[in-house]
Amino acid sequence: MSNVQHSDAVAPSAPDRVALPEAAVSVEGLGKVYRGSKRMPEKVALKDVDLTIPRGALFGLLGPNGAGKSTLINMLAGLVTKTRGRAEIWGYDIDRDTRMARASIGVVPQELNIDPFFTPYELLELQAGLYGVPPAERRTMEILGMLGLADKAKAYTRTLSGGMRRRLMVAKAMVHNPPVLVLDEPTAGVDIELRQQLWTQVKALNEAGTTVLLTTHYLEEAEQLCDTIAIINDGEVIACEATGKLLQRLDHKELSLTVEESLSQVPEVLRPFGPELAGGNRLIFRYRANESPVADLLDAINRANLTVLDLRTEETDLEDIFLQLTRKKS
Numbered sequence: 471m472s473n474v475q476h477s478d479a480v481a482p483s484a485p486d487r488v489a490l491p492e493a494a495v496s497v498e499g500l501g502k503v504y505r506g507s508k509r510m511p512e513k514v515a516l517k518d519v520d521l522t523i524p525r526g527a528l529f530g531l532l533g534p535n536g537a538g539k540s541t542l543i544n545m546l547a548g549l550v551t552k553t554r555g556r557a558e559i560w561g562y563d564i565d566r567d568t569r570m571a572r573a574s575i576g577v578v579p580q581e582l583n584i585d586p587f588f589t590p591y592e593l594l595e596l597q598a599g600l601y602g603v604p605p606a607e608r609r610t611m612e613i614l615g616m617l618g619l620a621d622k623a624k625a626y627t628r629t630l631s632g633g634m635r636r637r638l639m640v641a642k643a644m645v646h647n648p649p650v651l652v653l654d655e656p657t658a659g660v661d662i663e664l665r666q667q668l669w670t671q672v673k674a675l676n677e678a679g680t681t682v683l684l685t686t687h688y689l690e691e692a693e694q695l696c697d698t699i700a701i702i703n704d705g706e707v708i709a710c711e712a713t714g715k716l717l718q719r720l721d722h723k724e725l726s727l728t729v730e731e732s733l734s735q736v737p738e739v740l741r742p743f744g745p746e747l748a749g750g751n752r753l754i755f756r757y758r759a760n761e762s763p764v765a766d767l768l769d770a771i772n773r774a775n776l777t778v779l780d781l782r783t784e785e786t787d788l789e790d791i792f793l794q795l796t797r798k799k800s
């Protein structure tokens with residue numbers, strides 16, 4: 471794959487552009503309150519968020535429904551107005567250098583809204599026209615090639631598979647050569663195989679030089695793809711750090727054991743494992759995935775003379791992670 475050159479060819483001139491910024495996106499005290507109506511109370515969707523996305527990052531914004539992810543990225547894309555705070559994209563302030571800020575970002579929305587009667591080539595040319603990219607500077611075939619769609623350039627979009635359509639959406643967001651690409655829930659409702667394909671493409675785009683910001687509900691997605699993860703919950707960023715570091719400090723697995731005996735307290739030999747006793751006959755052990763104590767645990771259960779009726783292990787899900795993080799914060 472060829473290296474993506476992030477020139478300003480498409481963007482208008484900006485005399486006050488700062489020297490190459492270190493941050494691809496930088497957000498300070500960004501807040502959003504959706505105004506209420508007669509039927510709806512006002513909603514604080516984003517609470518003075520500070521966030522820095524380094525250039526070249528593959529950055530995951532992770533959070534449950536309603537956390538404020540779309541609000542944040544839509545503000546960056548200029549689709550939602552902010553209530554307070556400031557944001558810069560590639561060094562351009564979204565209020566002062568609006569045109570340059572918009573030219574520096576490409577957004578792939580969640581919905582597949584592609585006109586089925588155009589070919590991928592025509593769609594990209596149209597989009598380039600909308601962004602004012604002069605014909606001589608268009609990279610239509612190069613972008614289609616980057617997303618594995620070169621051989622579909624002249625096919626009707628209605629004949630493309632779901633996966634190809636999603637990649638076409640990414641291609642559309644790339645026509646003006648933005649240094650920052652935002653993907654809103656790229657794999658929501660997408661099957662495993664397709665998800666893997668998209669991950670590969672997104673990684674390749676990132677390796678070729680594009681800074682990627684993606685929102686997701688899936689911890690696994692952020693884990694597999696992103697080098698940095700920010701967790702947003704109820705309008706607040708509650709964690710932001712390198713993926714490995716974040717996962718390391720989270721208790722990541724849970725083993726739940728149902729025993730025949732009725733217990734009034736945790737048996738002595740099991741105490742070092744710090745289980746929670748639930749309902750008198752269920753012991754819940756939480757441990758870090760990379761420090762699996764299961765063999766020692768089973769040995770201790772044996773020594774405690776317990777009769778195991780059921781045993782389940784579970785990955786900690788996002789909800790648990792939010793709980794853990796918010797507990798640690800308070």
Ligand SMILES: Nc1ncnc2c1ncn2[C@@H]1O[C@H](COP(=O)(O)OP(=O)(O)OP(=O)(O)O)[C@@H](O)[C@H]1O
Nearest residue numbers: 504513514515533534535536537538539540541542
């Ligand atoms: N136009 C709006 N008017 C009023 N409230 C809104 C509006 N848009 C979003 N909200 C509310 O703001 C909060 C944040 O919504 P947002 O869409 O940013 O969350 P999200 O993290 O993207 O969720 P999802 O994963 O479901 O897309 C939610 O409580 C939502 O109901």
